[in-house]
Amino acid sequence: MIASRTDLERLTPGDIERYLRTSGWRPVGDLTGRATIWALEPDDLEVIVPVSSRFRDYPQRVNDLIRTLAEAESRPESQIIHSVTASYVDRQYIRTFPDAPSGMISAADAAEAFQGVRELLIAAAYAEETQRGELVLPRRKPKIVEEFPARTLVTTGPGSFVIATHIELPRNDTLFPATPFERRALVKLREMLLSTQAAAAEADENADLSPFAERVDEGISKTLCRALARLGGTDRDQPVEMRFAWAEDEPTDLSTAPIRFEAEQITMLRHAADDLGRKETSEEAVLHGRIQGLRREGPDQPGWAVVRGQVSTKRGDLQRQVWVELPSDDYDRALRAHGQGLEVRAAGALRRTGRRTELRPVSLFRVLPT
Amino acid sequence: MDRNNHQGGYAEALVRVLSAAAGLRLAKPEPDLDGIDFCLWPDRVGALRGARSTPINVQVKSDSVAAGNATHWHHTLKVPHFNALADPETTFPTYLFLVIVPPEPRQYVSTYPDGLLLRKSVYWHSLANEKPVVNAKKDAKTRVDIPKTNLLTVDSLRTLVNAADPGGEPS
Known part of the structure; x- marks a missing residue:
């Protein structure tokens, strides 16, 4: 839409400044006393607002401003003009x-x-x-x-x-x-x-x-x-x-x-x-993804690997972070896979506890070659 | 092309050439709300490259039959156009750029192996100190005298643009 001269003249410097202030713009200076400069960070956008609507080039300057606002807000110019005047929305x-x-x-x-x-x-x-x-x-x-x-x-x-x-x-x-x-x-x-x-x-x-x-x-x-x-x-x-x-x-x-x-x-x-808040459920699942972190109490203890990836069950696939319980030898392999950024595959009982998703017990754990 | 559009388009193109050669940033306001043909900004150093400096407004007029005396060109403007240029109440200062073109379009440009000759020349003038014409009759016109010393060159154009924002960083 091309704004009409009348539409633009109706927007006062006061309306515009109020709108800018409430939309995240901040005054950052002035142009030889005839206009104020406003900036929207972090977008590095600037607009100027003439100090008087009596200026002959006022409609043109307001038109420039409306265009920049339309770009900044990804909205049509007509909506911006409406918003500047509708001050109770x-x-x-x-x-x-x-x-x-x-x-x-x-x-x-x-x-x-x-x-x-x-x-x-x-x-x-x-x-x-x-x-x-x-x-x-x-x-x-x-x-x-x-x-x-x-x-x-x-x-x-x-x-x-x-x-x-x-x-x-x-x-x-x-x-x-x-x-x-x-x-x-x-x-x-x-x-x-x-x-x-x-x-x-x-x-x-x-x-x-x-x-x-x-x-x-x-x-x-x-x-x-x-x-x-x-x-x-x-x-x-x-x-x-x-x-x-x-x-x-x-x-x-x-x-x-x-x-x-x-x-x-x-x-x-x-x-x-x-x-959230659900009762624990369990079903067979296969998990394929990368290890995000590992945790265990001591060197000969079983531990947990957190794997981010795709979980496949009979009912379909979903993206999850899953706590995978690993016996100590699998845990050592998981440590190496994590260090090398390799993908892993695990299968077992998927338990959704309402607090976290666990694979326990694990019937298969494999580090995939690159 | 219609004769007037041809001449007007060529005159604007000459201003664009000078602006580009002077390294300025140019915008053509669309839609045309107030008769301003171009806004010109200095292209400065810094992150915002002069975005915070004041541009000049330019209204481009052209004459194929150049009237004048030894020191001035005489250009006739419609009174509303004159009053617009003479109005000091603007956000940015406004200048009249008068482009003198040859009477025949085929004389506009000559091409040589080592250059392009664009005829003829552009002159700048500020009407900010003129008094607006009041009580003029409908369709009345008034004469503007443009000093021949105000030849628009790359240097004089840069000086005009920089003068609009004396506090700005140098180009």
Whole structure:
């Protein structure tokens, strides 16, 4: 779309500066007193905002700025113009990385991603409304929770594939307005994401789901883990990045820095969504992957190898980190394989304990040649 | 090609050549919202290469029949165009670039084994100190006198661009 001169003239320097400030931009200087310079880090992007809308070249300068914002946010210019003027909307940008050209996504990944967005909103609204931490959310939820996704508008754009949510805050003209539920739910969502990010990093490091279970009070639930895993695509193996932009008329000091989940963390979130809180199950499985770490009490003791790779069972394949119990001679071979970065294959009983995945006892352990 | 488009396109191309030879960064604002044909920035040192410096706005006009006296070219502008150039209230300073071209398009360019001759020349002028024309009749025009000493060269173009941002790092 090409913005009209009238559209551009309607955006005041004040509107633009408010929008920039709440979208993560910072003022970094001025141009001979006629314009202020704003930067968005870490993208190394800059825009300038003329100090007066009376300047003859004001529409042109605003046009330049809108284009840069459209590029930075991977959204059409028309939406940017709307957002600059609509100062009572909280926005969230969910950046996914499907295996498709920028701005495109497979139907299968899209279905997962949109379902993920819905579940994310439900998890946040539920945590805020009930102020309770629950690993498994009940089937019936308060009305305000069920309605939250229905009141959220969604647009998509390139970069690679960005889903933007737009949640309008109710206007409240009372003297001491309370923070609206919509904003509180999104602030809660941000806290939950930060907490999940820390848990996922710890869980990935230790191949153990305990960090999620320990943070249920902070809003981590199976629903939240599943929602985030869905955003990693049908294979749950792509990173996800999320950024919040807060409505200008409901100012906040919260950071707008992106919250990122790496591919391995997404895989761990899927593991958490599947296994957290479940009763132990056991089935025959074959594991193929690389050793991430080894642990044993003493030299002649059996030990554990943590193997990251593909687990195949009768029901299908999945990516996991698995604790493999090894007798001492297999453990020594595992040590050498780990040192040389060789792949291993193991078979045995796969036990999903709700805290971690174990292969025990092991009927076969083989180091594969390069 | 229509005669006016041919002349206008060639005149803009001459400005692009000088800008490229001067090592400047050039942007053509699209869509055309305020009659500015080009913005020119110095290409400086540093991580942002002068992105934080002030560019100049340029409006390009051309004449195939050059009118003037010994010291000035006379160019006629429509009053709204004149007033736009004379308005000091802009984010970036605005200049008029007048391109004098030959009357016949086939004379625009001559090619020689050791060079390309682009005819004729470009002159710069600032109208920032002029008073806007008020109460003009519809379609009224006004004359601008452009000093012949304001010949646009690689050096004078760099000087103009650098002067827009006196605090900037040198190129």
